[in-house]
Amino acid sequence: MITRFLWTGMGRNLRLFVLLVLAVGIVVPALNLLMPKTSAFYVPAYALQLIGKYLCYASLALAVDLVWGFCGILTLGHAAFFALGGYCMGMYLMRQIGARGVYGNPILPDFMVFLNYPELPWFWHGFNHFWFAAAMIVIVPSVLALALGWFAFRSRVTGVYLSIITQAMTFALLLAFFRNDMGFGGNNGMTDFKDILGYSVQADTTRAALCFASALALAIFLVISGAIIGSRFGTALIAVRDAESRMRFLGYRAETYKLFVFVLSAAMAGIAGALYVPQIGIINPSEFAPGNSIEAVLWVAVGGRGTLIGPVIGAFIVNFAKTYLTGALPEVWLFALGALFIVVTLFLPKGVVGLWAQLRARNLARKATAA
Amino acid sequence: MSQKRLLAWLLPFLAIVAVAGSAFAADLGSLVTNLVTGGYSERDDAIKALATSGEARAAPILQALSAGDLYVRNSDKLVVIGKVSASGGSGKLALTDAVTGKDAGTAAEDDLDKVKVNNRLRGTIDAAMGSLTLMSPDPKVRRQAAESLFTRRDASALAALEPALAAEKDDSIKRSMIEARAAIVLTTPDTTPAQKLAAVAVVRDRGDRDAMAVLQAAAQSTNGEVKAAALAGAESVRNTLQAWTQAQNVWYGISLGSVLLLAAIGLAITFGTMGVINMAHGEMVMLGAYTTFVVQQALRSYAPGLNEISVIIALPLAFLVSGAVGVLIERTIIRFLYGRSLDTLLATWGLSLVLQQAVRSIFGPTNREVSSPSWMSGSFHVGQLDVTYGRLWIIVFALLVFAALLLLLRKTPLGLYMRAVTQNRPMAAAVGIRTPRVDALTFGLGSGIAGLAGVALSQIDNVSPNLGQGYIIDSFMVVVFGGVGNLFGTLVGATALGIVNKFLEPYAGAVLGKILVLVFIILFIQRRPRGLFALKGRSVE
Numbered sequence: 001m002i003t004r005f006l007w008t009g010m011g012r013n014l015r016l017f018v019l020l021v022l023a024v025g026i027v028v029p030a031l032n033l034l035m036p037k038t039s040a041f042y043v044p045a046y047a048l049q050l051i052g053k054y055l056c057y058a059s060l061a062l063a064v065d066l067v068w069g070f071c072g073i074l075t076l077g078h079a080a081f082f083a084l085g086g087y088c089m090g091m092y093l094m095r096q097i098g099a100r101g102v103y104g105n106p107i108l109p110d111f112m113v114f115l116n117y118p119e120l121p122w123f124w125h126g127f128n129h130f131w132f133a134a135a136m137i138v139i140v141p142s143v144l145a146l147a148l149g150w151f152a153f154r155s156r157v158t159g160v161y162l163s164i165i166t167q168a169m170t171f172a173l174l175l176a177f178f179r180n181d182m183g184f185g186g187n188n189g190m191t192d193f194k195d196i197l198g199y200s201v202q203a204d205t206t207r208a209a210l211c212f213a214s215a216l217a218l219a220i221f222l223v224i225s226g227a228i229i230g231s232r233f234g235t236a237l238i239a240v241r242d243a244e245s246r247m248r249f250l251g252y253r254a255e256t257y258k259l260f261v262f263v264l265s266a267a268m269a270g271i272a273g274a275l276y277v278p279q280i281g282i283i284n285p286s287e288f289a290p291g292n293s294i295e296a297v298l299w300v301a302v303g304g305r306g307t308l309i310g311p312v313i314g315a316f317i318v319n320f321a322k323t324y325l326t327g328a329l330p331e332v333w334l335f336a337l338g339a340l341f342i343v344v345t346l347f348l349p350k351g352v353v354g355l356w357a358q359l360r361a362r363n364l365a366r367k368a369t370a371a
Numbered sequence: 372m373s374q375k376r377l378l379a380w381l382l383p384f385l386a387i388v389a390v391a392g393s394a395f396a397a398d399l400g401s402l403v404t405n406l407v408t409g410g411y412s413e414r415d416d417a418i419k420a421l422a423t424s425g426e427a428r429a430a431p432i433l434q435a436l437s438a439g440d441l442y443v444r445n446s447d448k449l450v451v452i453g454k455v456s457a458s459g460g461s462g463k464l465a466l467t468d469a470v471t472g473k474d475a476g477t478a479a480e481d482d483l484d485k486v487k488v489n490n491r492l493r494g495t496i497d498a499a500m501g502s503l504t505l506m507s508p509d510p511k512v513r514r515q516a517a518e519s520l521f522t523r524r525d526a527s528a529l530a531a532l533e534p535a536l537a538a539e540k541d542d543s544i545k546r547s548m549i550e551a552r553a554a555i556v557l558t559t560p561d562t563t564p565a566q567k568l569a570a571v572a573v574v575r576d577r578g579d580r581d582a583m584a585v586l587q588a589a590a591q592s593t594n595g596e597v598k599a600a601a602l603a604g605a606e607s608v609r610n611t612l613q614a615w616t617q618a619q620n621v622w623y624g625i626s627l628g629s630v631l632l633l634a635a636i637g638l639a640i641t642f643g644t645m646g647v648i649n650m651a652h653g654e655m656v657m658l659g660a661y662t663t664f665v666v667q668q669a670l671r672s673y674a675p676g677l678n679e680i681s682v683i684i685a686l687p688l689a690f691l692v693s694g695a696v697g698v699l700i701e702r703t704i705i706r707f708l709y710g711r712s713l714d715t716l717l718a719t720w721g722l723s724l725v726l727q728q729a730v731r732s733i734f735g736p737t738n739r740e741v742s743s744p745s746w747m748s749g750s751f752h753v754g755q756l757d758v759t760y761g762r763l764w765i766i767v768f769a770l771l772v773f774a775a776l777l778l779l780l781r782k783t784p785l786g787l788y789m790r791a792v793t794q795n796r797p798m799a800a801a802v803g804i805r806t807p808r809v810d811a812l813t814f815g816l817g818s819g820i821a822g823l824a825g826v827a828l829s830q831i832d833n834v835s836p837n838l839g840q841g842y843i844i845d846s847f848m849v850v851v852f853g854g855v856g857n858l859f860g861t862l863v864g865a866t867a868l869g870i871v872n873k874f875l876e877p878y879a880g881a882v883l884g885k886i887l888v889l890v891f892i893i894l895f896i897q898r899r900p901r902g903l904f905a906l907k908g909r910s911v912e
Contacts (some may be wrong), residue, residue, distance in 0.1 A: 076718070346707055
């Protein structure tokens with residue numbers, strides 16, 4: 001029954017899109033593993049890694065879109081939730097290294113030995129179990145979002161002020177994680193991971209599995225989001241976005257709606273970050289940089305905010321352009337990125353998806369007048 | 372050697388210096404010759420004679436002698452100072468004529484005769500150097516000598532100190548010398564308790580960290596009345612020091628606050644008037660800093676005489692450059708986005724990336740050197756307070772900009788229009804104010820002030836393409852904390868955040884202090900979502 005609820009909540013386009021995401025998640029790793037290296041259909045390891053990375057970014061973009069597109073909260077700190085999830089995963093992976101580190105300490109990660117930690121800090125306990133780390137990946141970002149959102153929405157901090165608060169949050173976390181005595185590896189962060197769930201993170205099969213997991217996560221997020229937006233709750237949510245005061249007067253608790261979505265979105269971002277770290281092989285404080293969060297907002301803007309497909313498309317377009325340009329024309333990348341921000345806000349307020357709809361509407365209108 | 376004997380040695384020379392210093396000066400050659408001839412005891416006298424000659428060359432010669440760098444050239448018996456030179460080839464020494472200080476070519480060590488010294492001579496040289504610098508004609512050197520004597524508390528220098536004290540004309544140097552003498556008195560065992568008590572009083576009045584160290588040491592080595600006085604003195608110095616530390620924190624806080632004020636005030640105007648979040652504001656600051664750099668480069672090539680006032684020349688230019696860019700941005704981008712403030716935020720963020728990359732492409736990614744004029748470098752002391760001129764000028768400048776802006780807003784038609792638009796845009800338009808024009812000018816004004824901030828920041832920060840990014844978040848915090856649309860809010864916000872930051876730093880460290888401030892602001896916005904001085908009226912919702 002739940003599946004039917006989820007499935008009918010989505011539109012036809014979204015259903016097809018979820019299937020497309022899953023298809024990518026299955027076909028790309030399969031081509032990497034099964035095709036001979038000489039085949040034209042072979043997907044090289046770096047491409048597999050890139051697509052896995054983009055899928056994680058797409059999940060982050062979807063999380064941003066949930067709060068920005070459907071809730072009207074322009075968050076400039078969502079990369080913080082992404083990075084927190086990543087750090088939780090990083091801590092699990094660090095503990096899995098065990099005695100194989102440079103210093104060979106079975107308990108303490110290398111950087112702690114290096115910084116003369118006498119014993120494991122209390123907040124590192126439990127991260128040697130995957131189930132604990134997995135729980136933390138969801139709990140830590142959610143609790144932070146809950147605390148921030150509860151304070152902010154209750155006192156009706158809105159608009160630009162809320163954006164600045166979220167930016168201050170990620171900036172404060174950036175500074176905090178840069179500190180060596182925080183116990184998270186300081187500015188070097190965590191790297192040199194060996195195993196995840198007993199499988200080597202370097203192995204092709206593990207990479208393929210992670211890529212599939214990222215696609216699966218994205219598909220699940222899309223389904224959940226679609227169900228929420230399609231439900232009565234979603235309708236009320238959009239109403240809160242468009243006329244918060246009116247909804248209050250009608251007796252809806254606007255802050256509850258916002259808080260629920262904000263926390264859900266933070267958890268999604270956290271999971272995306274956790275899937276991102278083992279594929280990239282490093283997590284460091286620069287992930288908290290305010291610029292990253294704003295870039296995530298751009299993906300949404302490019303793809304089309306207020307749609308569920310848009311952020312995914314936007315994340316792929318922008319990051320593909322980034323990968324290409326930073327390699328081929330590094331000077332041009334920042335110009336292009338900056339120009340993209342301006343062009344999208346000026347000319348494409350509904351993003352690429354909106355543009356498509358716009359063009360189709362114009363075509364239909366033309367046909368109607370012609371006929 | 373007892374002090375009396377040393378004094379007996381020195382006095383005649385001092386008398387001679389006082390009477391016929393200039394006559395001696397001509398005789399530096401013979402003094403130096405004495406230095407390298409005869410037995411150790413004669414040369415001992417020669418060292419003292421040279422030390423009290425008042426010659427500027429005396430110090431380098433004695434230093435060279437002590438270090439074993441003084442030689443006699445075999446060929447012409449010239450006394451030279453030899454240094455191993457990088458260019459002279461292996462085994463060759465670069466020579467300087469000891470008497471004239473002029474270059475005397477190079478020579479192999481075999482062609483030179485090293486002037487030998489023993490430990491006794493070295494001791495004499497050290498003591499002589501002390502007295503030499505105490506008697507130096509340069510007041511700076513004298514002051515430094517007295518200060519270093521205070522920290523060294525070298526009892527043997529007392530003999531040199533007394534005549535120097537008698538001869539000293541400058542009051543503040545004289546005080547340093549008296550303090551040095553008091554410190555020495557406190558460390559020498561054979562002075563009377565009455566002398567020591569007087570010395571405690573002198574040192575206590577000095578009231579700095581060194582004074583506390585002297586008093587603590589004195590409390591250790593004495594007993595009875597003197598010990599009690601020294602302990603009380605140390606305590607009083609500690610209290611004074613603490614008060615001064617607080618004052619210093621306040622000063623640093625005000626200094627940081629003035630920088631924040633400069634960076635944030637332009638933002639307050641654009642944000643307050645138009646509700647526009649200008650993420651490229653930091654880049655306007657950066658443009659101002661680069662304008663300063665360009666102005667300095669141009670002056671260096673075309674009018675080196677104006678270098679001292681290059682900063683002042685840069686001010687109007689920076690205002691114009693940043694202001695013009697601001698008007699351009701408003702006309703081409705922002706005016707299409709009114710009423711969509713979150714979109715403006717994204718567009719201006721993109722703009723900031725473009726501007727940064729543009730500057731990086733033109734000027735390169737590395738820091739650019741912007742020099743400070745002489746009237747902005749150096750520092751002076753107010754009590755224990757260390758005040759640098761650069762910081763002082765920036766505070767003055769920030770206040771001037773603030774006052775000018777206040778006048779502009781209160782007393783000019785443009786200010787009136789701007790306030791009207793801030794308070795109620797539709798009404799302002801209805802009574803005939805051309806709001807688009809006011810918007811463009813306001814944005815230009817805010818950006819221009821950012822340019823002025825850039826000139827000031829070029830003096831204390833690295834001029835790099837990332838200059839603006841470091842300030843943008845802080846500026847937002849100031850504006851949000853102070854309240855939108857109220858300049859006094861910005862002033863109070865900037866100063867308060869600056870001081871809080873600096874007071875937290877000693878307890879929590881710079882980074883943690885900053886984090887605490889950010890957390891504080893996040894919590895503060897929950898309490899007062901519109902800032903300290905919230906704007907009342909229709910514009911609120």
